[in-house]
Amino acid sequence: MGKKIDIFTEPEDVDSNTLANLGPLVRLAGTWEGTKGVDVSPKEDGPETRKFKERIVMEPIDPQANGPQLFYGLRYHLKVNTDEEAITFHDQVGYWLYEPETGLILQTIAIPRGLVAIASGYAKAGDKKIKLSAKRGETEYGICANSFLEMAFKTEEYTIEITFNDDGTWSYVSDTMLKVKGQKELFRHRDTNILNKIAEPKPNPLEILEGDR
Numbered sequence: 001m002g003k004k005i006d007i008f009t010e011p012e013d014v015d016s017n018t019l020a021n022l023g024p025l026v027r028l029a030g031t032w033e034g035t036k037g038v039d040v041s042p043k044e045d046g047p048e049t050r051k052f053k054e055r056i057v058m059e060p061i062d063p064q065a066n067g068p069q070l071f072y073g074l075r076y077h078l079k080v081n082t083d084e085e086a087i088t089f090h091d092q093v094g095y096w097l098y099e100p101e102t103g104l105i106l107q108t109i110a111i112p113r114g115l116v117a118i119a120s121g122y123a124k125a126g127d128k129k130i131k132l133s134a135k136r137g138e139t140e141y142g143i144c145a146n147s148f149l150e151m152a153f154k155t156e157e158y159t160i161e162i163t164f165n166d167d168g169t170w171s172y173v174s175d176t177m178l179k180v181k182g183q184k185e186l187f188r189h190r191d192t193n194i195l196n197k198i199a200e201p202k203p204n205p206l207e208i209l210e211g212d213r
């Protein structure tokens with residue numbers, strides 16, 4: 001008989017200070033801007049490459065426990081547009097989560113095309129790179145999209161690799177592998193950018209409360 005796992009009891013040693021427990025994700029906390037974004041996206045006449053600018057806000061949230069599983073994390077909102085056009089090309093919200101016990105990193109993704117995903121990977125404090133992926137068909141770290149996207153631009157895989165640079169900036173390369181209706185090969189919808197910090201993060205709400213005591 002296997003040992004019975006207690007799935008209900010929450011850890012007792014929860015630290016109210018999220019920023020002190022984010023492991024490698026601490027380098028993402030704050031408000032960021034990047035003007036050197038490059039996008040390759042699918043268009044009727046073939047791949048289109050365009051430059052973009054981006055603003056990302058990543059705010060520490062209070063520690064979250066699923067019974068014994070404990071996450072520290074950031075809630076993020078990113079917006080992509082260009083100097084020429086004010087419209088938002090890409091908008092994305094979600095969470096970056098870190099489980100100190102295992103080094104599990106999750107990025108949840110929601111975009112207003114009607115798509116959600118959870119990408120996963122492993123990393124530890126001090127790592128210079130983080131790599132996460134979500135795959136079609138997985139129910140744990142998978143991708144779910146509305147019927148039109150499934151028919152016309154079906155996401156088979158999503159990966160993101162983040163590199164923390166020595167000057168405090170960070171860069172990312174994200175690949176969204178799309179099955180475009182009528183095309184044989186998968187299309188690599190690639191986005192890259194370098195982010196500069198423009199504001200420090202505020203502590204999470206619980207930490208602000210505890211600090212007053």
Ligand code: HEM
Pocket residue numbers: 039041042043050052080089090109111113115153155158174176189191
């Ligand atoms: C996460 C999954 C993603 C999916 C399923 C997705 C899907 C698509 C599709 C189907 C298009 C081409 C059709 C169109 O022009 O509307 C597109 C265009 C584009 N995407 Fe994505 N995308 C994703 C992630 C991203 C990310 C992470 C970024 C940037 C950080 C991004 C930026 C863009 C840009 C700039 C365009 C071109 C917009 C235009 O020229 O009108 N996408 N995306």
